[in-house]
Amino acid sequence: MDRIAGIETEYGCLVSGDAVHPNGDAWPVRVKNHLFRKKRAGAIDLHYRDYEEPPGNGGFLLNGGRIYLDMGHIEYASPECRQLRDVAAYDLAGDQLLQSALDSLGVAGSVSFIKNNVDHHTGATFGCHENYLMKREAQFTPAALGALLAFLATRQIFTGAGRVGQANPLAFDFEMPPAEEVIDFQLSQRADHIVNDIYQWVQFNRAIINARDEPLADYRKYRRLHLLIGDSNMSPFANALKIGTTACVLTLLEAGLLPNDLTLLDAVQATREISRDSTQRWIVELENGRTIGALDVQWRLHALAQKHLGGADEETDWLLESWSYTLDALPHKPEALIGGVDWISKKWLLESFMAAENLSWDDPWLQSLDLEYHNVNPARGLFFALKPAKRIGEWNNLVRQKDATLTPPADTRASGRAHAVASFRKERRPYVINWDSIACESHDFLVMGDPFKTYVDEIEQFITQRRGPQL
16 A cells, blocks of 8 residues: 555443443543553643643553544544555554453443444434545646545445434534435445535534645645545454555546546435445436446446556555455345445344344344444454455454554554653653654654654654653
């Protein structure tokens, strides 16, 4: 892949009655505190990051990533990765860290973290945000942006996590949505909550692409593409497809190779229609008046990627082969994707249970099973009971690395940051840690503007030269 990428995951939390403490901290707070204070998984923030992130709200981890609280959810941001295998492994590290805290606290039987994107009870949604570093000079022409949006709207046919039912969120203008037909099951958990194609305010107007220009790197060289449309994937194979195919399309965009005739008439509407299409024809309207299937959009972009990126390296070839394998299996042999594509896996589990128990889609039991599919506890999560095909199973097992919670990727800026975290965690001195800088004693700081550079030597020298009085 050789593109800096990372994933931010907000986790739901399920608590049984005997674990509820109305006068105590919520479990996300307690788990965060346990990870930093007892398990010493990282260095807690000593400063305000903004008005919603006071000291102690979160911190950076020994693997270079970050855990913090965001509007009641515990959120894990993976470290910067430039290899597809690392993206999948370090996303799983967040699951492993949270589950290890529950195990250590002795509450794994009554408290669960759920890696999904919807609350069936309240209708709320929480995110899985993707970040991709791009060249500042990349040309986001209307045609290129149209092709990118078409890709993002249609990739849910293999990246969607699946959900029971539907949501009807208010748009930014607060007009009530019209009455809609009842949807039993759909591909994506986020599709119903996306109300714009490109917008800046994340909380008030969820868009496919967040337009905030915050590169967290040298702004003269880089920009950061921040996506809100993706679901949280339990399958590492689906995660790899999500990140890898998107990275391929961004490389084509930077090279000016995206087609100029793939602009959708309405990317938001197409996203919702694809997700809800029970016929799985997934037909969308283009701006030029023609219609096209989501599979055809993906095949066209795959062909371009194969032509221009094939043979670049072993990982890219694996990705291109897995992309074509998945696109071919979707209409012809979807059962081959069990354990690899989440919505197919979940639907198969739910339909098997419905047949055994003689249930219909409106039974509340199915919403509970929908949640349990996303339980990150391997002893309880329904995803872990699946037995995928060889190609998928090998990848899913390959990227489950225990040391990803404690060690950073070796070939990005996360490596140097992790070195700073380990040092500051041991010494009680004032410090500030950011994605693109560190500081000591409130005034000396080191800028880390190039995410492709490790900065290990620079950080070691910086820390050694500034060893001063302890707090």
